[in-house]
Amino acid sequence: MISIIEERPGDQQAVETLARLSLGNRTTDSPAARMRAGTRPVPGICMVAIENDVLVGTLRFWPITIGYGTKALQLGPLAIHPDQRGRGFSRLLMRQGLERAQALGHRIVVLIGDAAIYARYGFEAALPHGITLPGEEDRNRLQVLALAPGALEGLHGVCLPDTVAAANKRRSA
Numbered sequence: 324m325i326s327i328i329e330e331r332p333g334d335q336q337a338v339e340t341l342a343r344l345s346l347g348n349r350t351t352d353s354p355a356a357r358m359r360a361g362t363r364p365v366p367g368i369c370m371v372a373i374e375n376d377v378l379v380g381t382l383r384f385w386p387i388t389i390g391y392g393t394k395a396l397q398l399g400p401l402a403i404h405p406d407q408r409g410r411g412f413s414r415l416l417m418r419q420g421l422e423r424a425q426a427l428g429h430r431i432v433v434l435i436g437d438a439a440i441y442a443r444y445g446f447e448a449a450l451p452h453g454i455t456l457p458g459e460e461d462r463n464r465l466q467v468l469a470l471a472p473g474a475l476e477g478l479h480g481v482c483l484p485d486t487v488a489a490a491n492k493r494r495s496a
């Protein structure tokens with residue numbers, strides 16, 4: 324039986340191994356990875372798929388800012404073990420992760436990925452909104468989703484890691 328649960332502290336190594344198995348060097352060397360630099364996964368909304376006590380799927384969210392400091396989440400990596408693909412696990416992770424994020428008051432999610440995978444969850448191209456990346460690479464693959472009505476209105480600018488929030492969290496820990 325499959326369980327979709329919040330990522331636990333002990334899952335970190337299995338999550339990182341699965342992400343690397345699925346995405347190779349792009350987990351550490353890509354615009355998505357650079358958007359995570361200096362930050363930690365956002366607690367309460369990162370999800371894992373567990374089957375027979377084995378971690379077979381991961382979905383993480385990271386803190387970013389867009390433009391003049393508007394807070395948002397970056398989604399990813401989304402990865403399912405190669406032997407377990409095509410069974411609906413990524414759909415379950417996406418649904419639960421996005422529902423939790425919305426329930427906790429997060430308003431905007433971006434990701435770098437294929438529209439063919441993410442349009443079904445409501446993501447759309449970010450570039451026509453004027454939401455961009457620091458460099459040219461992957462700009463056309465940047466997707467955005469509003470979790471609250473009007474969250475994208477008037478919003479434009481570059482997506483960057485929210486290192487200020489990360490530093491504040493470290494100070495208060």
Ligand SMILES: CC(C)(COP(=O)(O)OP(=O)(O)OC[C@H]1O[C@@H](n2cnc3c(N)ncnc32)[C@H](O)[C@@H]1OP(=O)(O)O)[C@@H](O)C(=O)NCCC(=O)NCCS
Nearest residue numbers: 345401402403408409410411412413414435436437439440
């Ligand atoms: C992409 C990935 C996460 C899909 O996981 P999965 O568990 O096999 O997907 P699901 O079985 O939950 O499929 C959900 C839906 O996505 C569709 N889908 C799955 N992979 C797809 C792909 N590569 N392209 C387009 N659609 C895809 C399925 O057809 C299904 O459609 P439906 O809702 O109309 O039935 C998985 O193949 C994977 O880990 N790939 C390697 C890592 C990766 O590429 N991650 C995404 C980075 S952009």
